[in-house]
Amino acid sequence: MHESLRLRAVQTPIIPVIADLIRAxxxxxxxxxxxxxxxxxxxALEQLALFLAEPANHKYQPVAGIPALxxxxxxxxxxxxxxxxxxxxxxxxxxxxxxxxxxxxxxITDPGDEIILPTPYYFNHEMAxxxxxxxxxxxxxxxxxxxxLAAIRAVLTSRTRAVVTVSxxxxxxxxxxxxxxxxxxxxCAARGxxxxxxxxxxxxxxxxxxxxxxxxxxxxxxxxISLFSLSKAYGAASWRxxxxxxxxQLEAAALKIxxxxxxxxxxxxxxxxxGALRVGRAYPREKLRALAETRIAARRALAExxxxxxxxxxxxxxxxxxxxxxxxxxxxxERLIREHRVAVIPGSAFGLTEGCHLRxxxxxxxxxxxxxxxxxxxxxxxxxLRG
Numbered sequence: 574m575h576e577s578l579r580l581r582a583v584q585t586p587i588i589p590v591i592a593d594l595i596r597a598x599x600x601x602x603x604x605x606x607x608x609x610x611x612x613x614x615x616x617a618l619e620q621l622a623l624f625l626a627e628p629a630n631h632k633y634q635p636v637a638g639i640p641a642l643x644x645x646x647x648x649x650x651x652x653x654x655x656x657x658x659x660x661x662x663x664x665x666x667x668x669x670x671x672x673x674x675x676x677x678x679x680x681i682t683d684p685g686d687e688i689i690l691p692t693p694y695y696f697n698h699e700m701a702x703x704x705x706x707x708x709x710x711x712x713x714x715x716x717x718x719x720x721x722l723a724a725i726r727a728v729l730t731s732r733t734r735a736v737v738t739v740s741x742x743x744x745x746x747x748x749x750x751x752x753x754x755x756x757x758x759x760x761c762a763a764r765g766x767x768x769x770x771x772x773x774x775x776x777x778x779x780x781x782x783x784x785x786x787x788x789x790x791x792x793x794x795x796x797x798i799s800l801f802s803l804s805k806a807y808g809a810a811s812w813r814x815x816x817x818x819x820x821x822q823l824e825a826a827a828l829k830i831x832x833x834x835x836x837x838x839x840x841x842x843x844x845x846x847x848g849a850l851r852v853g854r855a856y857p858r859e860k861l862r863a864l865a866e867t868r869i870a871a872r873r874a875l876a877e878x879x880x881x882x883x884x885x886x887x888x889x890x891x892x893x894x895x896x897x898x899x900x901x902x903x904x905x906x907e908r909l910i911r912e913h914r915v916a917v918i919p920g921s922a923f924g925l926t927e928g929c930h931l932r933x934x935x936x937x938x939x940x941x942x943x944x945x946x947x948x949x950x951x952x953x954x955x956x957x958l959r960g
Contacts, residue, residue: 587922602946617848638666661794670802693923718745741888748888751785782887806857890936913953
C-alpha cells in the first residue's frame with residue numbers, strides 16, 4: 574500500500590510550512606500570508622439573520638449558486654468589469670478562487686495536457702495542474718515580472734490547453750496592461766485554447782495602474798475563463814466564496830466537478846456575499862487608502878537595503894524581492910524567522926529556482942505591526958547580505 578504517486582509530485586503548500594516555523598518562534602511577525610487585516614462589511618454580516626430565518630437554507634442549494642448571489646455577481650461584472658453574460662458564458666459560484674481554478678483545469682484538460690504558467694506563478698495553480706496529471710509549462714517574465722509574449726508563443730504545442738494570467742499578480746504585485754492581456758486573449762483564440770485569468774486582486778492597484786478584465790473583450794466569451802474571489806477585497810478569506818465566468822460549453826463539465834467536490838458553495842457564506850456585493854467596491858476602496866499608505870512606508874523601509882532589488886509592484890499587496898545572496902530562499906526565510914522573528918515566503922514556492930527571491934506581504938496586520946516587521950526584515954537581510 575502506498576500514497577498516490579501523482580500527489581508525491583505536488584509541492585507541499587508553503588503557507589502551512591511557514592506557519593509551523595512561526596508557531597515554534599513566539600513573537601514572530603508574519604509578513605507571509607496574503608490576507609487583509611479587516612473583515613467583511615457589517616451590512617454583509619446582517620444577511621446572516623436572513624439565512625437563519627429560513628430552515629430550508631440548511632439543505633443543499635443550487636450547485637451553481639443561489640439565485641440572489643448569481644444576480645448580484647452578474648450586476649457587478651457588468652458595472653465594474655464590463656463583462657456581460659450572454660449566450661456564450663455562464664457564472665458558477667465556487668468555494669473560493671482555488672476551487673474555481675481547479676474546476677477550470679479539470680474541465681478543460683486530460684492527463685498529459687499542458688497549462689502555461691508565467692513565473693512566478695501562484696503556487697496553488699501549479700499544484701492544481703500537477704494534481705490533474707497535467708504538465709505545468711513555466712514561462713519566465715521580465716525583470717519587472719511582466720509577461721513575455723514571445724516566450725509564451727514559443728512553448729505552445731498541440732497539448733497546450735490554456736494560458737494562465739494573474740493580474741494584479743500574486744506573488745509579484747505586477748499589473749498587466751490591458752493591451753498585453755488583449756494580446757494573450759487573442760493568441761488563445763487564434764490557437765483554440767483557453768485564457769484563464771485570475772482577478773482576485775482586482776481592486777488593489779496603485780500609482781495610476783488600472784485593472785483590466787479580458788473577459789470583457791468582444792468575442793472572448795467562448796475561450797475565456799475569469800476567476801474572482803471575495804477573500805481579499807472584502808476580508809472574507811475564511812468564508813470561502815468566489816466565482817468563475819466560463820464558456821457555456823464548459824458548464825456541464827463544471828457542474829459535474831462542483832457537485833462532486835462540494836455539491837454547492839457554503840450557503841451561509843453566499844448570503845454574506847450577497848450583502849457584500851450590495852455594499853460594492855466602495856468598501857474595499859475605503860480600506861485601500863490606508864493600505865496604500867502602509868505600502869509607501871514599507872517600500873521606504875526597503876530602500877535602506879543595498880543588494881536587494883525591489884521590482885515595480887503596482888498591485889496586490891506584495892513585494893517580490895531579489896536578494897543578492899547565494900543562499901537558497903528557504904534557508905534565508907528560516908533564518909529570518911529564527912533569528913529576527915519575521916516571516917516571509919521563499920520565492921522557490923512560486924517557481925523561482927534561480928537566485929534568492931522573497932515574497933513580502935503588507936496587508937495582514939495594522940500598519941505599526943507591518944512596519945515593525947519590515948524593520949526586522951531589513952536588519953535580517955543586512956546580515957544575510959554581509960554573509
